[in-house]
Structure formats: structure tokens, C-alpha cells
Amino acid sequence: MPEGHTLHRLARDLNDLFAGEVVRASSPQGRFDQGAALLDGRVLEKAEAYGKHLFVRFAGDQHLHVHLGLYGGFELHAEDVVPPRGQVRVRIEAGPGYADLRGATVCEVLTRAERRAVIAKLGPDPLRRAADGSAAYARIARSGVSVGALLMHQDVLAGVGNVYRAELLFRHAVDPFLPGRELPRETWDSMWTDLKALMRDGVRKGRIDTTRKAHTPRAMKRPPRKDRHGGDVYVYRRADLPCYVCGTDILTTVVEARNLFWCPTCQPRGAR
Numbered sequence: 001m002p003e004g005h006t007l008h009r010l011a012r013d014l015n016d017l018f019a020g021e022v023v024r025a026s027s028p029q030g031r032f033d034q035g036a037a038l039l040d041g042r043v044l045e046k047a048e049a050y051g052k053h054l055f056v057r058f059a060g061d062q063h064l065h066v067h068l069g070l071y072g073g074f075e076l077h078a079e080d081v082v083p084p085r086g087q088v089r090v091r092i093e094a095g096p097g098y099a100d101l102r103g104a105t106v107c108e109v110l111t112r113a114e115r116r117a118v119i120a121k122l123g124p125d126p127l128r129r130a131a132d133g134s135a136a137y138a139r140i141a142r143s144g145v146s147v148g149a150l151l152m153h154q155d156v157l158a159g160v161g162n163v164y165r166a167e168l169l170f171r172h173a174v175d176p177f178l179p180g181r182e183l184p185r186e187t188w189d190s191m192w193t194d195l196k197a198l199m200r201d202g203v204r205k206g207r208i209d210t211t212r213k214a215h216t217p218r219a220m221k222r223p224p225r226k227d228r229h230g231g232d233v234y235v236y237r238r239a240d241l242p243c244y245v246c247g248t249d250i251l252t253t254v255v256e257a258r259n260l261f262w263c264p265t266c267q268p269r270g271a272r
Contacts, residue, residue: 001070004159005202007049008127012203013076014047014056014099021094023058028084028091035109036090038062044092051125051158053106055115063115064090069105122158126196127203133192140180140188147183148176152256159199162258163236167210168195169262170234175271176255176262183272207231215244235261 025039042058049055054074056064068074076099084091090101101107110118123139124131139156140147150156151165160168169176172191174183202208208231216232217224225232234244239252239261248265 001161002052002068002072003161003164003199003202003208004049004051004125004127005199005208006206007052007054007068007159008199008203009206010074010076011047011049011054011056014044014074017076017078017097017099018044018092018094019046020044024091024093026091026093028088032089032107035064035107038109039064039092044094049125049159050119050128051122051154052161053118053122053158055110061112063110063112065106065108065110065115065118066101066104067106069103072104073102074104075100075102122154123156125158126192127159127199131196133189136192137185137188140183141185143180145180146177146255147174147180148260148262149256150180152258160195162260163208163231163233164195164198166236166261167208167233168198170267171210171212173266173271175267175269176260178270178272187272202231205231208233210234211244220244235263237261 021044022041023044025036027033027036039058039062042060042062045057045059047054047056052067054066058064078097080096081093081098084100087102088100089104089107092099124133124135136157140150143150148165148169151160168191171194172187174187198210211232211234213219227237235250238250240249242248243250243263243266246263246265248263250261251264252259252261
């Protein structure tokens with residue numbers, strides 16, 4: 001599932017391609033005909049992300065709300081329009097550019113009030129300027145649920161997914177199974193600052209890199225990571241491989257229906 005930096009990058013690219021333009025909207029597969037009709041012929045005013053949610057504002061208080069889920073994808077093309085291929089839920093066109101949405105978990109048109117109601121259910125998004133990490137910590141500090149689980153709760157923290165969860169906990173030597181109420185405030189403040197920087201870097205690069213300079217492939221003279229994730233990380237999808245810091249094999253287990261990865265030496269039980 002795309003994490004928050006992907007959605008913010010997508011919003012930026014949509015604005016570059018369409019903001020201020022009168023667009024044509026359609027649903028080639030037919031599943032979104034009514035919604036597309038509400039958007040067709042309107043000015044696309046602004047696209048923005050909140051956590052893993054994308055909101056595209058059109059003139060006349062129409063807001064396209066998209067959650068990509070596990071299988072969704074939004075492809076943008078700054079070139080001449082070609083006939084749609086596959087199951088395209090929504091196509092947006094303007095000038096020589098077009099964008100195709102496929103496979104999204106959520107695709108709907110909302111009013112401004114309905115958009116606000118969606119956002120009201122979410123925790124702070126580290127990539128938004130007004131985000132307040134204190135709001136996330138208030139939920140964490142009163143919970144007996146593990147920190148490794150809480151970081152995946154979008155009502156606690158919006159936009160963080162499996163990669164950022166595992167890497168953030170490793171970078172701050174926090175036991176993933178530590179109850180939220182045992183996480184010190186000073187540790188969380190450091191994690192929040194780090195998370196904002198990591199996610200901004202993710203928007204800029206289009207991938208998640210979390211290794212510090214001393215542990216990069218160049219510094220350690222090791223081969224770069226090669227998989228569809230792309231970025232260089234400490235523990236994510238590195239089960240049974242040696243930790244770059246201590247050499248202990250990385251462990252994995254399922255937490256919140258996703259595989260969690262951690263180093264039992266760098267993140268021992270109770271580490272906080």
C-alpha cells in the first residue's frame with residue numbers, strides 16, 4: 001500500500017499537470033460514470049494529500065476523494081492522449097496530458113463538509129505544515145497497545161505505513177512491542193522530527209531511504225538494495241539478513257495484518 005509520501009508526490013504532480021485547467025473527466029470502465037459526470041468540464045483547482053488520502057478539488061465544491069489501497073494506482077502522462085487500456089476507473093484529461101486511476105479502494109465525489117469529516121477521523125500527517133505531533137502522542141501515551149501497532153493506526157498518525165513504521169522504530173532503538181503508554185515523550189519528539197524529515201525526503205526522491213551515512217551501500221561497500229521497494233533501509237523486508245549495525249539477524253512477525261521487521265539486539269524488549 002502506498003505510504004503518505006507517495007500521495008503527496010502524486011498531488012504535486014497532478015497540480016503540475018492540471019491545476020487551473022478545465023478538464024474532461026470520464027470513467028472508461030463505467031463504474032464511476034456518475035461521479036465523473038460531476039467533475040467533467042470543471043476547473044481542477046488543487047490536488048492535495050492528507051495521510052494516505054488524495055483530495056482533488058474542482059470548481060463548484062466538488063472534491064474527488066481517492067484512497068489507493070493495496071492495488072490502486074494513478075498514472076500521469078504529460079503527452080498526447082491515447083485510448084485507455086485495462087480497467088480505468090477515472091480518466092482526467094486536459095491539453096496534452098491525462099491521468100488514469102485504476103483499482104482504488106475508495107473513489108468518490110465529496111462536498112467540502114464531507115471532505116472535512118474524512119480528515120477529522122485521521123491523526124496528524126507529518127507532511128502537512130500545521131501537523132502537531134503532540135496530538136499523536138496523546139493517543140499513544142494513553143494506550144496499552146504496542147507502539148508497533150499504533151504507528152499503523154491512521155487515527156493516530158496519518159500516512160505512515162509498513163516501511164516507515166519499521167524503519168522509524170529501528171532508527172530510534174524502540175522495541176516494537178513496547179506499550180504506547182511506556183514510550184517517553186522525549187523519545188516520541190525525536191521520532192516525530194525524524195519522521196517528518198524522512199517523509200519529506202521520500203516526497204523528493206520518490207522512494208524511502210532510511211540508512212544513515214555510515215550505513216549506506218557506499219560507506220559499507222555493500223551492493224545496493226534491489227527490489228520493487230527501491231530505497232535503502234535497515235530492517236524492512238530484510239528478515240534473516242544481518243543487521244547493518246550489529247550483525248544480528250533481522251526478525252519478522254505479523255502486527256496489524258502486516259509483516260513487522262526489527263532487530264532483537266538494537267531493539268531489545270523494553271527498549272524505549
